[in-house]
Amino acid sequence: MKSRINLLKRERKYQQYELYFHYLRIGTFVYCGIFVVTVMGLLFYLYNVNNQYAALLRQKQESAQYLLQNKDTEAEFVYFGGKLLEISKLLKEDVNFQPYYNLLITSLDQASQEAHFNSVTIDKSKSVQFTVSVENYTSLLGFLKYVETDKFLRYFKDITLINFDLADNNKKYTLTFKGKFNEINETTY
Amino acid sequence: MRLIKDNIVYLGVFVCLAVASVAIGYIFFGQLETVHGKIAATQIEINEINKKVNLVRYSQTVARQNIDITAMNAVFGKLLPEKEDYFSIISALETISQKTQFVITSYQINLSKSSPKKLALTVAGSGSAKDFLKFLGDYQFAGGRLITVDKIDFSNAGFSEVKLNVNFYTSSNTLLSNNFNTFTEKDLNIVRKAQEKVSIVPAVPAQNQPSDSGSYDVKQNPF
Numbered sequence: 001m002k003s004r005i006n007l008l009k010r011e012r013k014y015q016q017y018e019l020y021f022h023y024l025r026i027g028t029f030v031y032c033g034i035f036v037v038t039v040m041g042l043l044f045y046l047y048n049v050n051n052q053y054a055a056l057l058r059q060k061q062e063s064a065q066y067l068l069q070n071k072d073t074e075a076e077f078v079y080f081g082g083k084l085l086e087i088s089k090l091l092k093e094d095v096n097f098q099p100y101y102n103l104l105i106t107s108l109d110q111a112s113q114e115a116h117f118n119s120v121t122i123d124k125s126k127s128v129q130f131t132v133s134v135e136n137y138t139s140l141l142g143f144l145k146y147v148e149t150d151k152f153l154r155y156f157k158d159i160t161l162i163n164f165d166l167a168d169n170n171k172k173y174t175l176t177f178k179g180k181f182n183e184i185n186e187t188t189y
Numbered sequence: 190m191r192l193i194k195d196n197i198v199y200l201g202v203f204v205c206l207a208v209a210s211v212a213i214g215y216i217f218f219g220q221l222e223t224v225h226g227k228i229a230a231t232q233i234e235i236n237e238i239n240k241k242v243n244l245v246r247y248s249q250t251v252a253r254q255n256i257d258i259t260a261m262n263a264v265f266g267k268l269l270p271e272k273e274d275y276f277s278i279i280s281a282l283e284t285i286s287q288k289t290q291f292v293i294t295s296y297q298i299n300l301s302k303s304s305p306k307k308l309a310l311t312v313a314g315s316g317s318a319k320d321f322l323k324f325l326g327d328y329q330f331a332g333g334r335l336i337t338v339d340k341i342d343f344s345n346a347g348f349s350e351v352k353l354n355v356n357f358y359t360s361s362n363t364l365l366s367n368n369f370n371t372f373t374e375k376d377l378n379i380v381r382k383a384q385e386k387v388s389i390v391p392a393v394p395a396q397n398q399p400s401d402s403g404s405y406d407v408k409q410n411p412f
Contacts, residue, residue, distance in 0.1 A: 014192075021196045028199045031206050042217050049224050056231045063238040070245045073258075077248035080258045081365030081372070083265035087335060087383075088376050090269075090358055094337035098326040101343065119344035124337075 114139035269360035281332030291324035330386035
């Protein structure tokens with residue numbers, strides 16, 4: 001069988017391949033350019049990341065060095081702080097009587113010279129019950145007027161008159177109050 | 190064939206670039222992941238170290254407020270011992286009695302209210318109202334042991350013997366957490382109050398201690 005060559009068809013295919021290879025050449029140049037730029041970018045990024053890591057290592061070393069120089073101070077302070085916070089927590093279980101007692105006496109003194117403090121009970125939740133006696137009716141009115149003012153009430157979360165007695169031939173009035181103190185400001189502990 | 194032959198260099202370069210891209214990408218991202226992992230781990234370590242560094246710096250701030258931390262550790266160790274020491278309880282009650290003139294006449298262990306870390310006592314005492322008030326102002330620290338009271342009844346009229354439920358504590362050796370920030374003013378006031386009320390007898394330096402060796406001749410050979 002005799003082979004025949006169709007030159008027209010071959011020429012078209014050849015031109016098509018030539019075009020592909022032309023694209024390949026351009027693509028290779030472009031790819032080469034992008035490759036070089038990308039590799040340089042990646043190396044630069046890696047260099048920066050490594051620098052960042054090196055800076056962190058230096059910072060860690062400096063901090064560790066400082067800590068090593070002050071390890072006794074740190075150990076002492078950790079013990080000190082632990083104990084202090086524990087004591088502070090335990091003192092919340094304490095009635096802490098005196099500041100509240102002083103507060104009560106001072107405020108009662110402001111009420112009236114003739115109002116006499118008799119007794120007080122305070123517990124660790126700052127619940128309070130106290131008894132006051134007043135010598136005459138005018139003082140009683142003055143005292144009651146005072147205990148209803150904000151000046152007195154601001155010390156308490158709540159306060160109620162739970163008992164009122166008349167003694168000594170209606171000359172002495174005894175009043176019993178029950179309530180709960182507001183927490184005293186921590187700076188005035 | 191001729192086209193391939195003419196472009197073999199480009200073809201080779203293209204293939205090489207493709208292979209190199211994959212290889213470099215693989216190596217780069219591997220490296221990056223490793224470094225990022227190291228950075229994250231180092232950052233965590235630095236944060237932990239910095240918390241401790243901040244504690245040291247804060248301790249210097251506390252010390253500047255006339256608080257001697259070394260001395261206070263001795264005071265706190267006395268106030269809250271690691272183990273219960275009954276002698277120090279008796280000594281504390283005696284000391285408060287002496288300091289306040291409020292005489293403690295008896296004490297009794299209250300087992301129902303005690304726990305491994307808390308010893309509850311019912312204390313009876315007598316004195317004037319003024320002495321009792323002084324006792325109430327000082328009892329927390331003045332004896333050299335931390336004392337708390339659950340409830341107090343105080344009466345001006347007919348003041349005689351008083352019974353109080355007092356608590357003594359031992360410490361669970363709690364250390365300050367690294368996440369701690371600052372003390373409150375109330376905490377610092379506790380330190381000042383303890384500093385003022387509790388005295389620590391300094392240990393006698395060895396050179397000041399009487400030496401027995403000066404009184405006796407030491408013989409190396411007894412024969």
